[in-house]
Amino acid sequence: MLDIKWIRENAAELDAALAKRGAEPQAAELIALDEKRRAAVQGLQDMQSRRNAASKEIGLAMAQKDAARAEALKAEVAEFKTSMPAMEEEERQLTAALNDALSRIPNVPLDDVPVGKDEHDNVVARTHGEKPGFAYKPLEHFEIGEGLGYMNFEGAAKLSGARFTVLMGPLARLERALGQFMVDVHTTEHGYTEVNPPLMVRDDAMYGTGQLPKFSEDLFQTTDGRWLIPTAEVPLTNLVSGDILDQDKLPLRFTALTPCFRSEAGSAGRDTRGMLRQHQFMKCELVSITDADTAIAEHERMTAAAEEVLKRLGLHFRTMTLCTGDMGFGARKTYDIEVWLPGQDAYREISSCSVCGDFQGRRMNARYRGKDDKATRFVHTLNGSGVAVGRALIAVLENYQNPDGSVTVPDVLVPYMGGMKVITKAV
Known part of the structure; x- marks a missing residue:
C-alpha cells in the first residue's frame, strides 16, 4: 500500500x-x-x-x-x-x-522498468543454454505422461473436476524429487531457512501481501472464513507482520515447498490440457525481508538463485524484465524466468521474482530499526518462485524425452530417484 x-x-x-x-x-x-x-x-x-x-x-x-x-x-x-x-x-x-x-492502488514501478502494455512488451534480460534438438517432433508433457501410464487426467477429473492431475509411480516421485532438490539447493547454498507454514490463513495475511481485497475471486476460501494459500509468499512474508526487526539482522530469507491453490478465475479456455494451469500445484517459494538499501541487490540475488535450479537441471531458459503493464499488483520490478518447452515449441513462465519496496511492509505494519535510530521504517519485501515444481516437471518431461517414449532423469535428480536414470512405460 x-x-x-x-x-x-x-x-x-x-x-x-x-x-x-x-x-x-x-x-x-x-x-x-x-x-x-x-x-x-x-x-x-x-x-x-x-x-x-x-x-x-x-x-x-x-x-x-x-x-x-x-x-x-x-x-x-x-x-x-x-x-x-x-x-x-x-x-x-x-x-x-x-x-x-x-x-486497491498498485505499486509504483522502478524507473528502469520498461514501459509497455502487456507480455509482448517484456524485454529479454539474458538467456542460458540452447534449445535442444530432436530428430522427431517432440511430444507435449501430457502426451508423454499418459503414454508412460503415470499421468491420469480422467481420474483427477472424476475426483475433483477440471484442472487437476493425478501423478503415479515414477512421475509422482519425480515431482517430489524436484521439490526436494530445490529446497536443498536454496537452504544449503543460498542461505534460505526452510519453513513449513500453514496452508490456510486469515484475512489479514492475505491483505498484508496484497491478495485482498482486489483479487478475492482468484482465491479459494474455507467454510470458516480462512483462505487456502495461492502461494507460500503469503505465510512466509507475514511471519514478520506487526514486528519491529533489528536492521543488522536483515535480510531474513525463507523458503517453503508447499501446495498452492488458485481458482484461475481469469484463465477460462487457457491451457486446459495438461498441467500448466492447475487449481492445485506444488511450488518452492523464496521470500526475503530486507531494508531499503539492499532490496535491489537482493532482487538480483534471488533471481540468480532461481536460475541456478534450472541451470543444474540442464534446461534452456530466458530471463525477462516485465514491462509496466505486465507486472503484478504489488511489484516495483519483476523478472520472469521462462523455460523452453520443446513440445509446445514455446517459452513458458516457471518463476517470477519481484521486489515490492515497502508496499507489503506498510500493509503488514512490519518495520525495522537501525542500531542508533529512534524512528522505524517499513521493511522491504521480495518474493519469487524457486521454482514452480509442476512446471519444472513439465520441462523435464519435454526436454528429456526419448524416441521410445521414455524419459531420462537429469543427473542431479538421480540420487533423489533412488538411482533411477530412466523412466519407462508402466508394464
Missing part, C-alpha cells in the same frame, strides 16, 4: 506511474478523500478540546458561584456527548474508505 502523505506530495508522479501500468489517474480522488478524512479528524479533535475545556470551566464557574454559567456549560458538554459519537463514526468511515481506496 502506498503512503497517502507521499501521494499528497507526489500526485503527478503517482498518476504518471499508473499511466505506465495502463490505469486511470487516482491522485486527485485519493487526495480529496483524504481531505474529508482530515477535516473530520480535525473537527473531532476541536470538539474534544472544547469538551475538555468546558469541563474545566464548569468547576471554575461553580467555584465562583456562577450557577447560570455552570448550567450552560453542562448543557454544552451534554451536547458534545450526543454529537461526538456521530462524528467519531464519520471519521472511522472516512478512514476505512481511504484505506480501502489505497489498498
